Amino acid sequence: MTLAIFLTLAVISVITALLMVFAKSPVHSVLYLILTFFTIAGQYVLLNAQFLAVVHIIVYAGAIMVLFLFVLMLLNLNKDTEPQKSAGWRLAGAIAAGSLLVTMVGAMHGSIQIAGTEQSNPxxxxxxxxxxxxxxxxxxxxxxxxxxxxxxxxxxxxxxxxxxxx
Amino acid sequence: MLEVIRSVPVEYYVYLSSVLFSIGVFGVLTRRNAIVVLMCIELMLNAVNLLLAAFSTYLSDAQGQIMVFFIMVVAAAEAAVGLGILVMIYRNTKSTDISLLDKLRN
Structure with a gap:
């Protein structure tokens, strides 16, 4: 059950993060990022870090993202006129980020030996x-x-x- | 012992954080709107926060979660100053396109 909740939250957060990067309009990017932050707050609740979850929602969804939206509205940037980088740049970025992901996962895979003990304090x-x-x-x-x-x-x-x- | 420690291996949190961090890196490398670049930096900070909180819970050590608070402080300060600089740039160039900011090249 807990694993199912974890996987659901993880899938939603990855999808909304990808939508945030690929959204044409900056306002949509902000809204998708807020969704990502809510799923991360859900992960904090799952980890029994309730105070962290509440502070995360207040600080990020309540303050920082509102600041971003405020600047977007102030500069009147809520239109799809952002010039895109060329396909070569996007491919290079994808290769760089993918290499970083492969390196990090390969370095961490199987090397972490943390098992919660029975006397761990919840x-x-x-x-x-x-x-x-x-x-x-x-x-x-x-x-x-x-x-x-x-x-x-x-x-x-x-x-x-x-x-x-x- | 928490249910999450029993049923979710800590590697899963490492993988999730790595994926989120890489998406943030991809966004910083490929987007040209400075506001979206700042948002991708926030996403990368959050990936690190999630991993710190997960390790803190699995080791039942509160210091990791304290570190998350300090990262949140830095993220809030960074967003405030960064957006201030962005408004100033927009006033001078009438755009938030970061590829226009190459005055130091020549």
């Missing part, structure tokens, strides 16, 4: 445990991430200003 992805780890072992990276966000916010506002006078 509560590891719940918010209580994650919060404890985040605010004890990882409190310094957490604060640095806050500073990074502040810098990114200031940078985005400065870059987007119309006439910048330094």
């Amino acid at each position: 509560q590891v992805g719940l918010v209580e445990n994650l919060g404890k780890v985040l605010f004890t072992d990882f409190v310094v990276p957490f604060e640095i991430a806050g500073i990074l966000f502040l810098a990114a916010m200031v940078g985005a506002v400065l870059v987007g200003k119309k006439d910048l006078k330094v």
Whole structure:
């Protein structure tokens, strides 16, 4: 049953990712990518990482993809006028990505020896445990991430200003 | 012990993540719209996130999931700054075609 859910989610995510790459209109690409993100959130639920799943939906589907859609609407790019790369470029890209896939799968195949033990803790992805780890072992990276966000916010506002006078 | 650890081998997550990552690489290499290229980068980051979360669950170690949070932070910052730069490029060139951005070639 769990394997069936995993395979269904995996197939849907791969198909929507391919549709995202091949969609002519950028708006369709954004919508397909949102579907991919929802299936990845389903994988997180399957892995008993519920907090991660909720944060993933809020951050990606709720914030980042809305930002993408907002920029698309702002620039009025929701038409199919994107010039395509030539067939040679597309073939080269397909060969490069396929080689990468074959290399990664070949390197990983049969070399991973992880078996869950009977005393493994299924509560590891719940918010209580994650919060404890985040605010004890990882409190310094957490604060640095806050500073990074502040810098990114200031940078985005400065870059987007119309006439910048330094 | 979780049901998913008993019934889904961890290799399946490796394969799924590799496929998603390769689709992202293919998109970055073949698309010309800068917004779609940024979206493909998000897809690649998500493939890595999925693999980190899977290993974290299979090893019952929370540090992998903490790492996913930090990758999400970087992805959000990257999307904000990248889209800001993109709007600026569009204002100057009236296009988001990345093949126009070859001023440094000559």
